[in-house]
Amino acid sequence: MEFLDEVSEQGVTERRFDLQVEGQRVPGIVWTPSGARGPRPLLLQGHGGVQHKRVDNIVALAHRMVRNHGWAVAAIDAPKHGDRVSKEEAARERERVTRAVRNREPINADRRRAMATASKTAVAEWKATLDALQTLEEIGTECKVAYWGVSMGTRYGVPLVASEPRIQCAALGLYGIGPDPDEFSEQASRIKVPLLFLFQQHDELMTPEAGLALFSAFGSEVKTMHMNPGGHVGIPKFERQECEAFFTRHLGAAPDHSSRV
């Protein structure tokens, strides 16, 4: 794990890193309390399609978890996203998704198959990232781990959480059962950890019924679906606070931190 730079601001230290995984460069960021020493819970954040590791919602939740609870937080660019794609490719992809949302085109079977294939790479990269992060003294090999990711972050997050015993709870959302390869429902059923599942009632890309079907498929006994009105990119900001409360309800604050709550 090679750090490229380090910036500290208002108690949060942000370090960019590059990791080599199966011949691919995986760029990431890790946020920790400035001056942190010793183990603490770690949140992994998986961004959505056409987004990247440093979008507003990821940074906002990272700052909350670090400042309010002393957690460590990490995000990486998914395959063909962020620093792993040219500006031209990113622009083309953004246009495709914007058009799909505008035209209310459900995620089709081709797209779902493509994400299923890419999810294998994404999962391997997350596991390698987690291995590397746990070598840091301020995170540690015994740290409790949570995952957050909606939309594509859920499509990749479901197989990750299903197959990664270190992850002890997860916030997912903005995805539903559709014409996915069969393995997807099966992966969902293998998840047993507490879940928060965020859904938008007027999502242009999937119906509440499809979301409810995925929620039902999860094998977790403790799971809550939060449904708000609005479209795919309109999760209300107060749900950040809900994610924060969910994560700390299950994994607590860092041992060296006096939680404000």
Added chain:
Amino acid sequence: MEFLDEVSEQGVTERRFDLQVEGQRVPGIVWTPSGARGPRPLLLQGHGGVQHKRVDNIVALAHRMVRNHGWAVAAIDAPKHGDRVSKEEAARERERVTRAVRNREPINADRRRAMATASKTAVAEWKATLDALQTLEEIGTECKVAYWGVSMGTRYGVPLVASEPRIQCAALGLYGIGPDPDEFSEQASRIKVPLLFLFQQHDELMTPEAGLALFSAFGSEVKTMHMNPGGHVGIPKFERQECEAFFTRHLGAAPDHSSRV
């Protein structure tokens, strides 16, 4: 408003009262921070069918709001409930509801019509109770008001919140659109304040689709549905914390209280 007794414990003062409304005795409880002076937000809690003003979930949320945020909280016995019904009648009714839950019998049209009729009395009693509570110096005529009530507390709460401009946000749940008189959907559509809507995925008395239909019918722009696995009486305890967060997000803490959050 006549106080029958007063008990203070760990910072919470609980006073029982009787109120005369249209010739009926309405027994109630008001919880306030011990020694409170001056105005503060007020939470009205409407209990469910076969329950009463002092069931565990009401007392637990009341204590949270008083201790953690300096709020005032009140609950009254609904018509034909609590101290307004004989032990024999209460036992018969409890048996009827227990049987309905066990047999997974949806709330039928007769029962829905009966609740529609009783809701007129319940709403009048809540408005009179609110008038009386606002004469207390530690609540005040300008206080912000929230409502909490699930199941029958929602069946009566919907027409109350729809017609009572003093109520500025509400937590409802465990009810769905069914064979109700037409006025019910119309009442739901007139609600415009922020809502938290709690629903149980395996509710024996109504389907998630019926719950989603009621959630959709609410006229509020800001509304969130929380769906958890489990039956009618199984709302997870952590949703009490969610209600607390919801109420304080919208109405804040008491002016004389330093909120812990």
